[in-house]
């Protein structure tokens with residue numbers, strides 16, 4: 491069994507009506523609004539304008555105008571940093587409002603979202619610090635007649651497209667760095683979770699971001715997002731979402747050779763050796779699998795266990811799974827909230843059914859939960875999973891843990907690397923050589939050693955293989971939003987081509 495926390499009716503919640511931000515003006519839009527039904531409570535909680543292609547085009551032209559003629563790219567880095575720092579303070583001041591919206595639109599536990607907002611504030615401050623450290627290079631080593639200077643210039647207009655699973659945190663991994671570089675932007679949040687991004691727009695206007703520098707167009711991917719990835723006036727696309735739409739984004743952007751940064755899916759393994767601190771690992775297994783209801787690119791959705799400890803580990807992970815509190819995301823004790831949409835819940839339970847048909851066993855959970863309202867899935871452990879099963883290879887994006895086993899270190903590495911993804915991985919062992927060998931040979935952008943899903947603004951994040959392209963966060967994050975330009979300067983008399991013959 492799992493501990494269930496039934497949601498209570500949202501009787502005093504007023505439906506929030508949001509607008510779009512284009513060229514510094516708030517607009518209600520002309521098309522029918524998009525309504526959001528809370529996945530946890532099944533009631534209408536917010537409406538955003540259904541942005542159109544024409545809205546996206548106007549936003550792109552506003553960003554272009556702000557980049558070509560406005561003050562933002564021309565300010566000193568110190569001035570831009572001051573605006574970013576003020577934005578961080580304003581986010582902190584409105585943290586509860588933002589946390590409530592993300593919890594109710596995405597179905598995420600409120601206590602978890604509070605942590606995400608605090609993390610976002612830290613990222614905005616970190617980006618402000620990087621703004622003032624952005625610099626190029628000079629070469630005074632090219633002989634008496636030459637001085638080389640390599641400038642870093644803001645790349646221009648950036649389209650930022652984000653998913654529903656971490657609505658406020660993911661935009662924080664992109665937007666402050668683009669702004670720090672001096673870029674102007676068009677942002678499209680997921681149609682399911684737009685509220686907190688619109689509030690961010692209010693905050694940025696209040697912080698002093700000039701008009702046209704940040705435009706927020708709500709709406710669907712095929713309508714708004716498609717324009718943002720194809721329009722010739724866009725210089726770069728920064729996308730987080732599914733691998734399928736990531737590929738489409740890259741193909742669209744290729745038509746005008748835009749720079750593309752992609753943060754996509756994952757099928758992340760935790761590789762466990764018998765000499766590890768099992769107590770610590772059991773906790774990390776449950777956390778890795780069920781955090782954000784498994785709707786997490788970094789989810790530790792594959793346990794690759796040494797065969798000698800597999801039975802004991804599965805038993806202990808199942809024991810701890812029984813204590814996980816599932817239900818009302820507004821209850822601060824809840825650890826696993828609702829599933830984003832009924833369709834997505836069907837997809838998750840379809841994966842569980844498919845794995846059972848192929849011979850996997852359900853060691854815990856496996857069922858859809860009825861909590862009287864909304865849609866919920868039980869934390870689920872599937873044992874006896876084989877590396878070729880869909881549940882071991884594809885992103886389930888739900889609270890479903892697949893357990894596989896290995897005999898040798900090489901076999902563990904081979905299973906870990908056998909999928910198309912390469913976002914992150916964990917290794918659990920007290921042996922230094924084991925951890926470092928896994929760290930070097932597993933093809934993933936982040937390797938956690940004796941921990942899982944830790945992070946910091948200073949540490950780059952991104953994927954190998956079909957988990958993405960480029961890295962976010964870390965000290966190079968602002969450089970990603972720049973172009974380099976070489977100034978090759980001649981000093982003194984130049985020996986001409988004709989004269990030198």
Ligand code: NDP
Pocket residue numbers: 651652653654655656660678679680681682709710711712714715716719730731732733734735736738739753754755756786787885887913953957958
């Ligand atoms: P999607 O790829 O469906 O959507 C992501 C964004 O792209 C949304 O804003 C969506 O709009 C938009 N979009 C959809 N179609 C198009 C299009 N044709 N052109 C341009 N934009 C489009 O992903 P989800 O929202 O379902 O998010 C889940 C996925 O995100 C998972 O696969 C997960 O692994 C990945 N992810 C990766 C992370 C990472 O950093 N590696 C972090 C978090 C999530 P709309 O939905 O509003 O129509």
